[in-house]
Amino acid sequence: MIGDAGNDVHVTITGLGAYAPERVITNDELAQMVETSDDWIVERTGIRERRIAADSQALSDISLPAAQQALAQAGIDGKDVDLLIVATVTPDMMFPSTSAILADLLGAKDAAAYDLSAGCTSFMYAIAQAYGMVAAGLSRRALVVGGDVLSRILDWTDRSTVVLFGDGAGAVLLEPVEKGGFLGFELGADGAGGKELLFPGSGSRLFENGGSRFLTMNGREVFKFATRVMVTSAEAVLEVSGKTVADIDVYVPHQANVRIIDHAARKLGIPEEKVVVNVDRYGNTSSGSIPLALADAGSDGRLKPGKLVLMTGMGAGLTWGSALIEWTDEGNGAPA
Ligand code: ACO
Numbered sequence: 001m002i003g004d005a006g007n008d009v010h011v012t013i014t015g016l017g018a019y020a021p022e023r024v025i026t027n028d029e030l031a032q033m034v035e036t037s038d039d040w041i042v043e044r045t046g047i048r049e050r051r052i053a054a055d056s057q058a059l060s061d062i063s064l065p066a067a068q069q070a071l072a073q074a075g076i077d078g079k080d081v082d083l084l085i086v087a088t089v090t091p092d093m094m095f096p097s098t099s100a101i102l103a104d105l106l107g108a109k110d111a112a113a114y115d116l117s118a119g120c121t122s123f124m125y126a127i128a129q130a131y132g133m134v135a136a137g138l139s140r141r142a143l144v145v146g147g148d149v150l151s152r153i154l155d156w157t158d159r160s161t162v163v164l165f166g167d168g169a170g171a172v173l174l175e176p177v178e179k180g181g182f183l184g185f186e187l188g189a190d191g192a193g194g195k196e197l198l199f200p201g202s203g204s205r206l207f208e209n210g211g212s213r214f215l216t217m218n219g220r221e222v223f224k225f226a227t228r229v230m231v232t233s234a235e236a237v238l239e240v241s242g243k244t245v246a247d248i249d250v251y252v253p254h255q256a257n258v259r260i261i262d263h264a265a266r267k268l269g270i271p272e273e274k275v276v277v278n279v280d281r282y283g284n285t286s287s288g289s290i291p292l293a294l295a296d297a298g299s300d301g302r303l304k305p306g307k308l309v310l311m312t313g314m315g316a317g318l319t320w321g322s323a324l325i326e327w328t329d330e331g332n333g334a335p336a
Contacts, residue, residue, distance in 0.1 A: 017069025046258025050166025120315025170291020
């Protein structure tokens with residue numbers, strides 16, 4: 001699915017928020033749990049530490065502060081939100097949806113609320129949907145939360161996955177605007193590759209022995225897929241939006257592995273200073289990854305009106321997605 005956002009109605013991000021749990025787990029701490037080392041993890045992934053939710057924290061708990069921050073920055077009260085999408089693969093439970101739980105906590109009474117799942121690309125799919133709802137006039141104020149508590153579905157004895165992931169959430173508020181805002185989207189999926197990254201036993205498909213109860217991944221295959229689609233998806237959204245790589249001011253890639261990010265930036269020709277990287281501090285937070293990185297870019301002053309921001313995600317499905325947005329002066333670009 002691809003298209004430029006060439007409607008008469010422009011839609012932008014007016015509020016941005018992020019939250020990561022307090023508990024930090026360093027690589028050295030992980031090396032006491034599984035056979036690994038700080039050197040191996042840093043060299044192969046760029047990750048130095050990650051945040052892990054407390055036992056008492058579910059997705060809605062870590063999403064709430066991020067959502068509140070986004071609303072505060074936009075100057076919007078929870079009751080004024082008319083659409084709430086939570087992008088995730090680790091909802092509090094299958095139902096009620098985490099978005100309905102969160103809408104209640106925020107006082108977003110009567111807002112349409114649902115969860116959306118597209119692996120680590122969930123946030124990209126969700127902002128495309130929210131954009132469409134606002135552009136069509138169905139929603140005036142759409143809150144999109146991207147977040148995951150992947151620590152709950154990891155096998156903490158499996159060194160090949162446990163070193164990669166962390167917990168976190170980010171949120172954006174989308175509203176109509178006079179000019180600027182989203183310029184285009186590109187989203188896709190390749191179900192044939194789904195077997196490379198899955199959570200067997202988490203749904204209605206019956207598995208022998210009930211499935212693994214854990215995230216299972218073929219790292220090398222996902223790596224190959226990631227390095228390919230991070231480039232092709234970005235090129236596609238640039239082309240459909242009538243922009244080139246030289247126009248990009250800020251590049252916000254999915255934070256899975258610094259080697260994947262470096263490869264994509266190099267292939268696309270985006271210089272290092274335009275690339276947002278925080279995988280060293282958070283690991284791969286799945287649906288939380290891009291909004292957390294966007295919030296970091298806001299905090300360090302990179303999101304200024306007129307700046308062109310490219311976001312590209314990829315993940316289970318296998319899925320991918322890109323969005324291009326011209327930052328506007330609605331909201332101040334930094335978390336409240
Ligand atoms: N510590 C030490 N050694 C390890 C570890 C570890 N944590 N994990 C694996 N190894 C070993 C392997 O056993 C292997 O040993 P061997 O050569 O004796 O067999 C060796 O290190 C090399 O393993 P590879 O798998 O070849 O290592 P690679 O360089 O491919 O890095 C990694 C592995 C980091 C997982 C990489 O493949 C990767 O990043 N893949 C992409 C993963 C990803 O992005 N997933 C998220 C998708 S988004 C979503 O939806 C969740």
